[in-house]
Amino acid sequence: MHRDKIELLLDRSETGFLVNSTEKMEKQRVNGGEFNQCSDEVQHVALDIGGSLIKVVYFSGNDCGSFEEQETSSSKGRLDVPNGNQNYCVLKGKLHFMKFETRKINDCIEFLSSKKFRCHDDLHHEDHTSDSHIVKATGGGAFRYADLFKEKLGITLDKVDEMDSLVAGANFLLKAVKCEAFTYMDDKKDYVQIDHKDLYPYLLVNIGSGVSMIKVDGDSKFERVSGTSVGGGTFWGLGKLLTKCKSFDELLELSHGGNNRVIDMLVGDIYGGSDYSKIGLASTTIASSFGKAVSENKELEDYRPEDVARSLLRMISNNIGQIAYLNALRFGLKRIIFGGFFIREHAYTMDTISVAVNFWSNGEAKAMFLRHEGFLGALGAFMNYKREGLADLMSHLLVEQLPKGSIVADLNGNDSIHCSVRISN
Ligand SMILES: Nc1ncnc2c1ncn2[C@@H]1O[C@H](COP(=O)(O)OP(=O)(O)OP(=O)(O)O)[C@@H](O)[C@H]1O
Ligand SMILES: CC(C)(CO)[C@@H](O)C(=O)NCCC(=O)O
Numbered sequence: 001m002h003r004d005k006i007e008l009l010l011d012r013s014e015t016g017f018l019v020n021s022t023e024k025m026e027k028q029r030v031n032g033g034e035f036n037q038c039s040d041e042v043q044h045v046a047l048d049i050g051g052s053l054i055k056v057v058y059f060s061g062n063d064c065g066s067f068e069e070q071e072t073s074s075s076k077g078r079l080d081v082p083n084g085n086q087n088y089c090v091l092k093g094k095l096h097f098m099k100f101e102t103r104k105i106n107d108c109i110e111f112l113s114s115k116k117f118r119c120h121d122d123l124h125h126e127d128h129t130s131d132s133h134i135v136k137a138t139g140g141g142a143f144r145y146a147d148l149f150k151e152k153l154g155i156t157l158d159k160v161d162e163m164d165s166l167v168a169g170a171n172f173l174l175k176a177v178k179c180e181a182f183t184y185m186d187d188k189k190d191y192v193q194i195d196h197k198d199l200y201p202y203l204l205v206n207i208g209s210g211v212s213m214i215k216v217d218g219d220s221k222f223e224r225v226s227g228t229s230v231g232g233g234t235f236w237g238l239g240k241l242l243t244k245c246k247s248f249d250e251l252l253e254l255s256h257g258g259n260n261r262v263i264d265m266l267v268g269d270i271y272g273g274s275d276y277s278k279i280g281l282a283s284t285t286i287a288s289s290f291g292k293a294v295s296e297n298k299e300l301e302d303y304r305p306e307d308v309a310r311s312l313l314r315m316i317s318n319n320i321g322q323i324a325y326l327n328a329l330r331f332g333l334k335r336i337i338f339g340g341f342f343i344r345e346h347a348y349t350m351d352t353i354s355v356a357v358n359f360w361s362n363g364e365a366k367a368m369f370l371r372h373e374g375f376l377g378a379l380g381a382f383m384n385y386k387r388e389g390l391a392d393l394m395s396h397l398l399v400e401q402l403p404k405g406s407i408v409a410d411l412n413g414n415d416s417i418h419c420s421v422r423i424s425n
């Protein structure tokens with residue numbers, strides 16, 4: 001089968017459209033009876049089908065006169081440019097990011113089928129062959145739902161390894177996007193521009209339903225060194241049972257107004273209000289998450305759901321921060337980069353993780369976060385359309401393309417950014 005190289009050039013970003021997928025689809029339904037209100041042609045789609053969420057990254061363009069330069073090719077939307085021995089075309093358009101709950105996979109399928117779907121290979125083969133409808137997909141769902149996608153959409157999922165995708169997505173963002181990584185402490189966000197030559201090694205901690213910890217040593221050089229089943233799925237699953245919240249966002253919102261000290265047993269609760277300074281524990285340090293519930297004669301209903309949500313968030317974030325730090329220590333890594341949809345740029349979550357890393361490492365290691373944290377796997381799968389050898393060139397171009405100091409959209413919801421896709425023949 002014919003395969004091309006694709007590279008991605010980010011032009012600038014847009015803010016806006018922070019609606020959830022269901023809302024967005026409903027709006028489109030109301031407006032026109034179907035999803036495809038926007039006439040953008042979807043050309044390249046990549047999926048990350050996880051245990052909780054499906055992340056979709058797709059490129060659309062060419063219908064709104066959105067070419068950088070005039071079309072010269074017979075193929076609509078293609079600009080063929082000679083590049084040494086190679087021809088390539090540049091398509092200008094938008095890179096879209098969407099998420100769906102995995103349990104509502106039919107919404108995702110319906111959404112994809114509503115789009116004017118044009119596969120990667122179709123750009124070169126007007127005469128579609130049956131195997132041209134191939135979509136890059138990663139995550140466990142690429143295996144679990146392969147038959148469903150074939151049956152409902154006639155799409156063959158081309159499986160890309162989940163860890164490969166996470167690392168490719170993270171490296172791409174760290175190299176290509178200005179102000180991608182930041183630290184977060186005491187409500188203060190500080191962007192960190194990491195020198196490309198000084199990027200490796202780092203520990204990538206992806207907090208999805210479960211948590212994977214990956215030591216990254218180079219472009220495709222990495223090892224999954226640890227993981228924990230106490231992750232985002234645990235927070236959402238336990239939180240749902242304990243608070244009766246109907247959505248993750250509701251649970252997160254609830255935790256804003258909570259006080260964990262109502263339920264957590266602090267060092268001071270055990271030590272009569274004092275610190276245990278001999279071993280470096282302040283009276284305010286949590287000695288036992290949810291520990292107060294043991295000694296108090298209370299039922300679940302006697303606690304405010306806000307406080308329960310807060311304790312739970314703190315317990316899980318702390319635990320992940322601690323395990324991450326221990327793994328960083330194991331391999332002498334100073335930089336720990338957190339991704340995954342659990343974080344959602346939520347201040348309290350990031351603060352708790354940062355404090356945990358700072359506390360355990362005595363200030364030696366740093367927790368960092370990524371603005372596009374939830375889409376690492378999907379971006380990595382998208383990048384897999386690109387074949388060998390273009391990574392350096394691509395990241396160079398990407399940095400060049402971004403205006404200095406530009407503010408890039410928060411892509412934790414559904415959003416899009418302007419970009420160009422360069423396709424080598
Ligand atoms: N709208 C949402 N609905 C459900 N979970 C959400 C939502 N937003 C954030 N989350 C959190 O994100 C987690 C899923 O994150 P992510 O999408 O990165 O992982 P995943 O790919 O589904 O999981 P895994 O990689 O373990 O298969 C959930 O467990 C939950 O904690
Ligand atoms: C199983 C995966 C990789 C699926 O994304 C993830 O949920 C995970 O890393 N879970 C933690 C499993 C463990 O290492 O204990």
